[in-house]
Amino acid sequence: MTAAGQGAGDGGMLVCAPLRVEARALRRGLGDRGEVIRTGYGPARAAEAAGRIGTSGHRALAVGGVAAGLTGDLRAGDLVVASEVTGTGMAVACASAPLLAAELRRAGLRAQVGPVVTVDRLLRPGQHAAAAAGGAIAADMESAPLLGGAAGRPAVVIRAISDTPDHPVVSPHTVTGGLAALRSLRLAGDALAAWSAACGTRQILLAAPRSFCAGVDRAIEIVELALKRHGAPVYVRKQIVHNAHVVARLADLGAVFVEELDEVPDGAVVVFSAHGVSPQVRGEAARRGLETVDATCPLVSKVHAEARRFASDGYLVALIGHAGHEEVEGTLGEAPSATVLVQTPDDVAALRPADPGKVAYLMQTTLAADDASAMADAITGKFPQARGPGSDDICYATTNRQRAVRAIAARSDLILVAGSANSSNSVRLVETAQRAGTPAYLVDGPENIELGWLAGASSIGLTAGASAPPALVDEIIAALSGLGEVRVEEVTVATESVQFGLPKELRN
Ligand code: SF4
Numbered sequence: 001m002t003a004a005g006q007g008a009g010d011g012g013m014l015v016c017a018p019l020r021v022e023a024r025a026l027r028r029g030l031g032d033r034g035e036v037i038r039t040g041y042g043p044a045r046a047a048e049a050a051g052r053i054g055t056s057g058h059r060a061l062a063v064g065g066v067a068a069g070l071t072g073d074l075r076a077g078d079l080v081v082a083s084e085v086t087g088t089g090m091a092v093a094c095a096s097a098p099l100l101a102a103e104l105r106r107a108g109l110r111a112q113v114g115p116v117v118t119v120d121r122l123l124r125p126g127q128h129a130a131a132a133a134g135g136a137i138a139a140d141m142e143s144a145p146l147l148g149g150a151a152g153r154p155a156v157v158i159r160a161i162s163d164t165p166d167h168p169v170v171s172p173h174t175v176t177g178g179l180a181a182l183r184s185l186r187l188a189g190d191a192l193a194a195w196s197a198a199c200g201t202r203q204i205l206l207a208a209p210r211s212f213c214a215g216v217d218r219a220i221e222i223v224e225l226a227l228k229r230h231g232a233p234v235y236v237r238k239q240i241v242h243n244a245h246v247v248a249r250l251a252d253l254g255a256v257f258v259e260e261l262d263e264v265p266d267g268a269v270v271v272f273s274a275h276g277v278s279p280q281v282r283g284e285a286a287r288r289g290l291e292t293v294d295a296t297c298p299l300v301s302k303v304h305a306e307a308r309r310f311a312s313d314g315y316l317v318a319l320i321g322h323a324g325h326e327e328v329e330g331t332l333g334e335a336p337s338a339t340v341l342v343q344t345p346d347d348v349a350a351l352r353p354a355d356p357g358k359v360a361y362l363m364q365t366t367l368a369a370d371d372a373s374a375m376a377d378a379i380t381g382k383f384p385q386a387r388g389p390g391s392d393d394i395c396y397a398t399t400n401r402q403r404a405v406r407a408i409a410a411r412s413d414l415i416l417v418a419g420s421a422n423s424s425n426s427v428r429l430v431e432t433a434q435r436a437g438t439p440a441y442l443v444d445g446p447e448n449i450e451l452g453w454l455a456g457a458s459s460i461g462l463t464a465g466a467s468a469p470p471a472l473v474d475e476i477i478a479a480l481s482g483l484g485e486v487r488v489e490e491v492t493v494a495t496e497s498v499q500f501g502l503p504k505e506l507r508n
Helices: 020-030 043-053 097-106 128-132 143-150 174-187 189-198 214-230 244-253 279-288 298-312 326-332 345-349 369-382 396-409 424-435 470-481
Strands: 013-017 035-038 060-069 079-087 090-093 111-118 138-140 155-163 202-208 234-237 255-258 269-272 291-294 316-320 339-342 359-363 414-418 440-443 459-464 486-492
Touching (some): 013 020, 013 189, 020 035, 020 060, 020 174, 020 189, 043 143, 060 143, 060 174, 060 189, 079 097, 079 143, 090 143, 097 111, 097 155, 097 189, 097 470, 111 143, 128 138, 138 155, 143 155, 155 174, 155 189, 174 189, 202 470, 214 234, 214 244, 214 269, 214 291, 214 298, 244 255, 269 279, 298 316, 298 326, 316 326, 316 369, 339 345, 345 369, 359 369, 369 396, 396 414, 396 486, 414 424, 414 470, 424 440, 424 459, 459 470, 470 486
Parallel strands (some): 013 035, 013 060, 079 111, 111 138, 202 459, 202 486, 234 255, 234 269, 269 291, 316 339, 414 440, 414 459
Antiparallel strands (some): 060 138
């Protein structure tokens, strides 16, 4: 595959800095990793410069310099990476801003993403609020016209704050603010170079199915309906599904997430998460007189039922899963004296059932299919009469998403999996891709993507765990498209039509 950003006419990055001091700071930070030119002060000179740079052979354009901060949380030396630039009759979006800002933060710099406005004269004390009226967080005098010279190339604007509403440009802080800003511009060099190296046209292979499964859709709907029916707050024991974005959105709507029932006030409504709970937790809720709504995925409930059935028939149940996962804790609780967690072949070797002819095994629903079947083989190898679940415990959503990521791995230089670190099925997708020989990373959003991963990656595979919202995938594609043209190809291995009904508590 051709490395992204390489090829005929590759002229590297052009960095436009209006003032000599800004150009010097950027040059010192970048070294020979980009060509820094001085474009002149103010919108008129910037517009002239844009005409000249429009035909340069560079493959990416960066605008760098100092700016006025417009919000109270910005201080001198902070960096603002423009999500869009408006002013002088222009509005230009810079889609890769979250990627560059995150790289700056990883380098230890304070960086924010937000709109920047280009104004036609220096802001005087008292003029900041008017400049911020359109939502801008920083103001400069050149970026909008300079971006006119991008001519379709990837472009980014990075501005270091030299003055703020509290410390305007004509104040005792002018010199210290300016020096702090120039220092940050210099320190931004490595991140800017990484941004430039990541630029290029690329293909995105989109795995299908991906993102929400039927159990997650149902669990989220249950919390929303419970809030509608009972009003806020509605308590949710554990994260309803393992995704930070989902949890934050529901918390905004009035859900209160707790670890254990002792954090729930008497008489409150509590939702059990999609991962299920043990009978002990249900018993505790009943004793407390709490009103409960059960969002346990029906496919998890099926495993619970199997555990109860095997245990009541006198079997030792070997539960293949990961210690500490909420689903595993819930299933273990169904028949604690008859169930043993097995995580490794050594755990299987250590099994000492009272009756070796009465061993059964079950699985956590979100395991890697290969790992789980190797463990099942170890159990049946040691106990040939061992019985497994009636139908696969690893759920359809886990299976389909693993098949889909395998299908794109061979054609990808890199796989990105959208999902949170505590999401078992998302982590398994990363492992599945890595086993196929492709570097793979779990990201909770564009801000977790390291620019160094993208350099040379002209084909990127993208998927999302069953608890990750589809919007995350769109955000990642949007951010990548700011690094150069992207062609998106969806690779579908299965079509899902599974739907689960609501629990009886919410049916009417
Ligand atoms: S991943 Fe599978 S078991 Fe878990 S909620 Fe989704 S459908 Fe249910």
